[in-house]
Amino acid sequence: MSNGIKPSVAALNARELIAQKDRIESEINDFEEILRGQKVGMHEPLIDNSGYPRDDIDLVAVRTARARIIALRNDHKEIMNKIERALHEIHAENQANGRTEEKNNSSSAETESSRQPRPFAIVNAIAPDSPAKEAGLLKNDKIIRFGSIHAGNHQNLQALTILVSNSEGETLDITIIRGESESEQTLVLKLTPRRGWGGRGLLGCHILPI
Template sequence: MVNTQSELMTRAQALMKQKDDIEVDIKKAEDELQSQKVGMTDHLVDSQGFPRADIDLVVVTTARSNLIKLRNDHKTVMLHIEEAIHAVHAEALAEKQSKEAERSQEEASRAAAASSSSSSSSIASATSTHPLYEDEERTLAPFARVNAVAPDSPAKNAGLLQGDMIVAFGVVNIRTTNVLKSLSAHVESRENKPIVVKVQRGEPTELQSVILVPKQGWGGRGLLGCHIVPV
């Protein structure tokens, strides 16, 4: 495309040179007429129909003929120059649009790759952190145990009991990476918001659900008021 634009520019420049040459020839022919003190429409015969004796008829007729041809050539070359300039501008615009399209495509490809990577990460994350269906939860082993529950705490009010085996704490389960750290972060992100906690309790064990709302100001330390240890 760059070569095409260069060729168009070379052609436009050649036409401009041709125009300049024609204008030089036009000026020469006009000067020749001026030297005879006649124009393109002055009569070349006297009142009696004889050739005028005060002018050089050969010079005048030749100059007039040349001017007619040169002015027509000038009009034609000006049209060609206009077309060439439009072509150069159109090619430049096409090149700009092509580059912008290529840049947009590259950006779209990078965005798609990033989105794909993000989607893959999201899928992997969802596999380990998305809340599970109850049938799936029943197949998971507990990842933590409630070691102690403080009186009047959010954990106590939710119904958590010492010895409960935690299968799912909101989005956190045994499949979650850094499970206890993720549990702590999840609790902090859910302050004053309910979390569904699934626990195994009793003999034989049953999967039970409690609603826990982490909060400050209950009279003790932390947001839960219970001590959770890994299993």
């Protein structure tokens, strides 16, 4: 269920950049799979000990895959820089909106400060051996805060996606609500987005907006 907030221009731009990033990563994976099928990587020699082209691999396929991987990795670096700039733009917008909201609601500051933080997303699935699993996240955990992202600035989870893409290898604090009614508890977990855990993505979990 969406919170009904219309994404800003910066958020829409970030959404498209993330889609481009995902397409690039998918292409890189495809070409890396070609190399794995040939049982070579990016640096093995393509000639034998006698100086002749190797006859145990498809030389054209390997050379093409290597060239495309190099080009795509350069594209990926560039798109990540653009995503970082988009994140800064969204952060600046959120700060500006926060200042405006604070000014407009200054007369009710005491009421707002006493209000319980509300969750903005729920964990729908967790992959085995994933960073999310290692952090201790469970299905149906409700997320109150994910790093700097909360109910007031998540932009239908687009800001969260950008934050994760820009935080690979960094440890983020995740505040969650677990359980229902009398058994409900608030926990703070540590999650480090990373690749190479055996699956796709940096988290290994599926998160839905509330």
